[in-house]
Amino acid sequence: MRELTQSEQQHHADEVAKQGYSIMEGAIDRDFRSALLEEFEHLEQVRPGGDLAPAPFSGYVTRRWFDVLNDGDIWQRVATHPWIMAVLPKLLGDGFLLSTMGTAIIGPGEDAQPLHVDDGVYAFPRPHPNLVCNTMWAISDFTAESGATMVVPESNNWDHDPVLNEKYDAIPVEMPAGSIAFVLGTCYHGAGKNATDTDRVALTINYCSGSMRQQENLMLGVHPERMMTFPRELQDILGFKICKGAGHLFATDPRSEMGRHYGPGNPDDPYLNRRSALHSERVKRKTRQES
Ligand SMILES: O=C(O)CCC(=O)C(=O)O
Structure with a gap:
């Protein structure tokens, strides 16, 4: 078209x-x-x-x-x-x-x-x-x-x-x-x-x-695993895109957290990568503190 x-x-x-x-x-x-x-x-x-x-x-x-x-x-x-x-x-x-x-x-x-x-x-x-x-x-x-x-x-x-x-x-x-x-x-x-x-x-x-x-209530109506397979543009208008600072999870794009729980998401997604890097860093720090 x-x-x-x-x-x-x-x-x-x-x-x-x-x-x-x-x-x-x-x-x-x-x-x-x-x-x-x-x-x-x-x-x-x-x-x-x-x-x-x-x-x-x-x-x-x-x-x-x-x-x-x-x-x-x-x-x-x-x-x-x-x-x-x-x-x-x-x-x-x-x-x-x-x-x-x-x-x-x-x-x-x-x-x-x-x-x-x-x-x-x-x-x-x-x-x-x-x-x-x-x-x-x-x-x-x-x-x-x-x-x-x-x-x-x-x-x-x-x-x-x-x-x-x-x-x-x-x-x-x-x-x-x-x-x-x-x-x-x-x-x-x-x-x-x-x-x-x-x-x-x-x-x-x-x-x-x-x-x-x-x-x-689109965010409750569609299973997160299914939403993670949707094109990014559709995820944006379902509510994944941060709008004027609203709609974040852990102060970042919700796809990062959603991808972690409900992946696969897009492995090249910079938000996802940033979120998982932060997460592994936290886990490492916690393990160091406990040992
Ligand atoms: O079907 C239409 O032409 C208008 C629909 C509409 O306004 C509505 O369902 O609220």
């Missing part, structure tokens, strides 16, 4: 700042989409109907699977899509985190979701710095009829969160299958009504600033 140019990256960051959302077409190629569709079939077999019971907000005929980093390896690629990774630092700053990832497969007849914001969970008075950015992955076409995400353009710049069931001028984020839309945490949005007779197939992959708590 080609890289996003600097000016494309800036364009998306500017669009998001201005209107709350931005669409990247051609972000998911045919093979990637087919592999995702296969993964959904697998998930349907092992956890039929999704991980959430039918409910008004998350939907009655909507299938949402979570904790997917324990499922197929394809989710590791999803979490670190290069175009998303290129734009997010401009929106959430360095050290941003993966907050939650899941499917949003909206069945025929599902009503529109109430308009909401994704950073309401933090209850910060607005305006505030960007805390959250969602990415909506269109695996099938997003149209007004199929239930494309509805957004209220420029609501990201308003000074209050939406009032439940109030009427707002929302428009559908129409985009062809294979597109990904950024939706800022402060932008009023919600899934549209699916008035077709087929599923609207999507992923919702949500990121937050490195200073915020992740929505999904």
Whole structure:
């Protein structure tokens, strides 16, 4: 896949700042989409109907699977899509985190979701710095009829969160299958009504600033041994990367300690080497003192 140019990256960051959302077409190629569709079939077999019971907000005929980093390896690629990774630092700053990832497969007849914001969970008075950015992955076409995400353009710049069931001028984020839309945490949005007779197939992959708590408890949900096999970029956004001094273990990169307990890790990793060198030094000192 080609890289996003600097000016494309800036364009998306500017669009998001201005209107709350931005669409990247051609972000998911045919093979990637087919592999995702296969993964959904697998998930349907092992956890039929999704991980959430039918409910008004998350939907009655909507299938949402979570904790997917324990499922197929394809989710590791999803979490670190290069175009998303290129734009997010401009929106959430360095050290941003993966907050939650899941499917949003909206069945025929599902009503529109109430308009909401994704950073309401933090209850910060607005305006505030960007805390959250969602990415909506269109695996099938997003149209007004199929239930494309509805957004209220420029609501990201308003000074209050939406009032439940109030009427707002929302428009559908129409985009062809294979597109990904950024939706800022402060932008009023919600899934549209699916008035077709087929599923609207999507992923919702949500990121937050490195200073915020992740929505999904990813550090507890994935076994450390498995996390140590993940690419470094994914480990970073799970919380292994120190952000403004926060997130360390023994005042150093947590991978060192995790590698010691749950290796193999990367034997060339300078942090790991430093940590194990310090550890053997301590053991030697202790043995000397005891003898
Ligand atoms: O599925 C969509 O279009 C929007 C999803 C969303 O906003 C949510 O689940 O909170």
